[in-house]
Amino acid sequence: MKLFGYWRSSASYRVRIALALKNIDYEYEPVNLLAGEQKSDAHLARNPLALVPALKTDEGAVLTQSLAILEYLEETRPDPSLLPHGAAPRANARAIALTLASEAQPFMNLRIQQYLKSEGGFDDEVMKQWLNTWPGGAMAAVEKMLARTAGDYSIGDTPGLADCFLIPQMFAANRFGVDVSGFAKMNEIYERCQKHPAFEKAHPDNQPDAVKG
The missing domain is CATH 3.40.30.10 (Glutaredoxin)
Structure with a gap:
């Protein structure tokens, strides 16, 4: 591949x-x-x-x-498998992934931010409000979704599909200054994943094209 x-x-x-x-x-x-x-x-x-x-x-x-x-x-x-056992847990994993993929990350996309600044006249303060309203709002919803699940990761005690979407979203949120301080379960999962070999291998800073500094 x-x-x-x-x-x-x-x-x-x-x-x-x-x-x-x-x-x-x-x-x-x-x-x-x-x-x-x-x-x-x-x-x-x-x-x-x-x-x-x-x-x-x-x-x-x-x-x-x-x-x-x-x-x-x-x-x-x-x-x-990336998916948990059972139809309902699998649906929950997909729901978390889809919420982050469709309701959070697109509003944070760099090309969207560049357009809003160049064409919409957004200054840094307005952009901060935008990011906390849209990506931050979707992430707040996911935090509530996670409150209905149990385990060390998003769904259960094994990392899977939902975590593949959650960790990059948290990384981007920290990068762009979205306030994630109130997302206790997300931060707990994020910190746990930083110590997992697969997540460490996939981390942006560990890629061949990473730009340091």
Whole structure:
């Protein structure tokens, strides 16, 4: 497999965590978003949305959208599973993942922030309010969802699908100054995952294209 991604991309981070949890080896090809490489003809052929990640499978198929990629990995490499046992817990895991993927991360996306600053006239204070209202609001909802689950991780005592989405969201929230101080369960899971080998391997700072400093 070959993963096309960017070290600080939340969506790429999700896929790296899943690959690490499943102990899947892969090649990595960086796509420098700041340099505009996502708009190259080569990458647009992989992902017409000019986004990362994209995953080229062993069979040569090219997959996009992090949740779809994780579902593919679950279907083709089911052991160890990213999903808990039982229909309801699996639905809860997917609900947490979808809430973060659709209601939190898109509003925090760098291209959205750049547009709001350049076209909407958002200054730093207004941008801070935006981030705490939309991504922060969605994360507050997830904190309440986590209150209905039990275990060391989002769903149970084994890291899985929901954590693949939660940890990158917390990383991005800390990066952009979203107030996460009131999210006790999220912070607890986040700190626990920092000590897990799969999450450590997938961490942005440990990627070949990471920029230090």
